[in-house]
Amino acid sequence: MPSSDDAPTKHRPHLVVAKGTFSTLGGAERDLLNNLNALNEIFDVTLLTLHPPTPAEMEEAGVGHIPTLCPDPPWDQPTGPFAEIMARGNQTSTKAWGDLMSDSKVNDVMNDAEAIHIVSGPGSLELFNSLPPLIPTHLHMLEPHRGLYEDVLHRTIDGTLNRPMWLTSFLLSKQRRRDQQLVRRITDAGGLISGNSPWIVERISEVYRTEATLLPHSIDTSEWTLEPTPKEISVWNDVSMTHDLIEDEYVVTVGRASWVKGTWQTLSMLESTPFSLAHIGGGESEDIKKLEAHAASLNVTYRPLPRLSQLEMLxxxxxxxxxxxxxxxEPMGLTPIEAHACGTPVIAVDEGGFRMTTEDGVSGRLLSRDAPISEWHSSLEQAGDPDCRRMWSAAGRLRVKAIGMSPTDYARRIHDYLKPLIVATKPS
Known part of the structure; x- marks a missing residue:
């Protein structure tokens, strides 16, 4: 973790924190909201977005007081194969940012801002087309656009390719060039890029031929507690009754139903076990129906859960x-560190960002995707042993602490990365 020899002065630099959309409140969006208060201790924060969180989501995260600038009506990401191939998301978000920046209030805020922290995602990078020149910029790249550089987003829920990959690659060539140009413009202007795990730092280097620093996600352990609060106990009573969940008789997986999130494979793994699957993250109705049919063919109970509050999820x-x-x-994944925090065992594939937060046999299990099904089932048996659960969870919490994954760590890293850029833009 970067270190600061000097504490922040009383003057808090004005930092604009920007993200294209919060319309889907996934792990990345929850992480950013949970870090805003820590950032606001060091910076004077304004949130800039094309699609804001709901007031209830802001209040639940304790950041209802953070000034938020957004268009009315909000921007919605175009979806579907045609929109993807024609780069409609890139085009419409670029226009939406341009329109928003022409607003006098937003223009005043941007002229006052001393730096900007952009979190990648749909509609995020396009903001750079409308930024004032010379503003110090830090891009938190959660992953290079996987639809442009990998095949996993071009598969149906069961892994079937939507179309031949050579055709998909050809159709997306224009969008790939735009993506490369945007990132190159940020780095050419002196902007910094961070990845959220060593895996993503490596991928940024491979895809964009540029260096990146490390900025992991964070977890607020005051919310993800090791022991349940009375309020959480009450919430569990309601959630378990509503969704027919019985303690220790289900496993939980998180992420919008898709091939990339491995939902189909997790269901397949549960065949011949007594466990049901509680799925947090939703998905397209057709995909949910296919998962339900798949689960029925395996004699596995599948429980897709609606959008949950943080306490319900806990x-x-x-x-x-x-x-x-x-x-x-997975680029990094918040779910393993959240599981470590509340004492739930982690069993995941030995890939990507999972390797940063979980150590096989020490703080959970990381298994080869092709490992025999018996090895996955054996790990589920291990996860039921109380001593094993305690040891894995304790080791996981120590690993997270050693990496430095608190909101304060997150804010301090950004301060340290941006400080030289801010100083360099000050009149001498």
Whole structure:
């Protein structure tokens, strides 16, 4: 972790924190909201977005006081094969940012800003087209656009390719060039890029031929507690009754139903076990129906859960046999560190960012995607042993602490990365 010899002065530099959309409140969006207060201790933060979180989501994260600038109506990401091939998301978000920046209030904020921290995702990088010149910029790249550089987003829920990959690659060539140009413009202007795990730092180097620093996600252990609070116990009673969840009789997986998140494979792994699958993250109705049919063919109970509050999600995690993931090269994944925090065993594929937060046999299990099914089932048996659960969780929490994954660590890293850039732009 970067170190600072000097504490932040009383003057808090004005930092604009930008993300394209919060319309899907996934792990990356929750992580950013949970870090805003720590950032606001060091910086004077303004949130800039094309699609803001709901007021309830802001309040739940304790950041309702953070000034937020966004268009009305909000921007919605175009979806579907045609929109993807024609780069409609890139085009419409570029226009939306341009329109937003022409607003006098937003323009005043941007002229006052001393730096900007952009978190990647749909519509995020396109902001750079509308930024004032010379503003110090830090890009937190959670992953290079996987739809442009990998095949995992071009597969149906069961892994079937939507079309031949050579055709997909050809159709997306224009969008790839735009993506490369945007990232190159950021680095050519002196901007810094960070990845959220060593795996993503490596991927940034491979895809964009540029260096990146490390900025992991964070977890607030005051919210993801090792022991349940009375409020959480009450929430669990409601959630378990509503969704027919029985403690230690299900495993939990997180992420929008898709091939890339491994939902189909996690269901397949549960065949011939007594465990049901609680799935947090939702998905397209057709994909959910296919997963339900797949589960029925395996004689596995599949429980897709609606959008949950953070406390509801915590209660579902805590009472699960394990948090299981077959996600394909997950960039980092918040779910393992959340599981470590509340004492739930982690069993995941030995790929991507999972290797940063979980050590096989020490703080959970990391298994080859092609490992015999018996090895996965054996790991589920291990996860039921109380002593094993305690040891894995304790080791996982120590690993997270050693990496430095608190909101304060996150904010301090950004301060240290941006400080030289801010100083360099000050009049001498």
């Amino acid at each position: 209660s579902v995690f805590r009472h699960a046999r394990a948090m299981v993931s077959h996600a394909h090269h």
